[in-house]
Amino acid sequence: MVIGSLTGLAVFSLTQVTSRSLFVITGGVAGAAAVLAVQWYQRTARLTQVKVTVPQLSELTFAVNNDARQVAWRMFIETVTRVSTQPLASDEGVVREALTSLYGLFATTRDTLKAARPSAAVPGGHTVEYLAITMLNRELRPFLSQWHARLREFEQSHPESPESDWPDNAACRAELQQVQRDIHAYAVGFARLAGVREPESLIGLVPVPRTPDDPPERSRPSAGNDRDAY
Known part of the structure; x- marks a missing residue:
């Protein structure tokens, strides 16, 4: 009234x-x-074209607006602050926490996409959703579905044994480094879509795959709690 x-x-x-x-x-x-x-x-409406090169996908052209840039920025922050892009030495951390961190990245990415409005479809242009979903289904899902089950089996059959006794520990860490290299490229792609300048300087070095013949890595000094990288 x-x-x-x-x-x-x-x-x-x-x-x-x-x-x-x-x-x-x-x-x-x-x-x-x-x-x-x-x-x-x-x-919301004005679209700009951005070219992004992801080695696994070659060079792609994206059509982004301000909403898409915000989604890309969230994805960039999520990928660069987790073990998904930060090197994990052979004598650092535990694989279980690394897997948990990658699961968190998977869940956060899915929630971010669900909360955002779909990008406008443009002929010949990809969207930030395409890059994010491809990262989930092509990089994270295969790695997690394989190694989560194998580590859980060891944990259940050897509840008192440390993770270092797991026979597949070294193999899992080696494949984790390859996944880190792949996600590093996606993180740079999200940064390009978000308009971040010189993203490589923020992300750091690309994790280098190691072989059994390589000498043991020395622990890197940490400015804080190691769990912050997860």
Whole structure:
């Protein structure tokens, strides 16, 4: 009732305005509406093309707007602050926590995509959703489905044994390094879509795959808790 009364009063007041004042009010309302429309277009409708090179996918052209850039920025932060792109030496951390971190990346990516509005379809252009879903299904899912089951089997059959006794420990870590290299490329791609300058300097070095003949790695100094990388 109050809202209706105030609305009726406002309409009545406007009908009493004549001449120059009416033109001023009408022009002000039209100007405000135009500004809001332009801002909305700049935020959501205007598309720009960005070329991204992911070795696993070759060079792709993406059509992004501000909403897509925000999704890409969230994906960039998620990938570069986890073990998915940060090297894990052979004498550092535990594989179980690394797998848990990758599962977290999988779940966060899925939640981010579900919460965002679908990108506008553009002929010949890919979307940030395409890059994110490809990372999940091509890189994370195969690795997790294989090694999670094998590690869980060892943990259940050897509940008192340390993870270092797991016969597949070295093989899992070696494949983890390859996954890190692959996701590193996706992280750079998300950074390009988000408009981040020099993303490689933020991500760090690309994890280098190791062979059984390589000498043991020395632990890297850490500025904080090692779990922060997960």
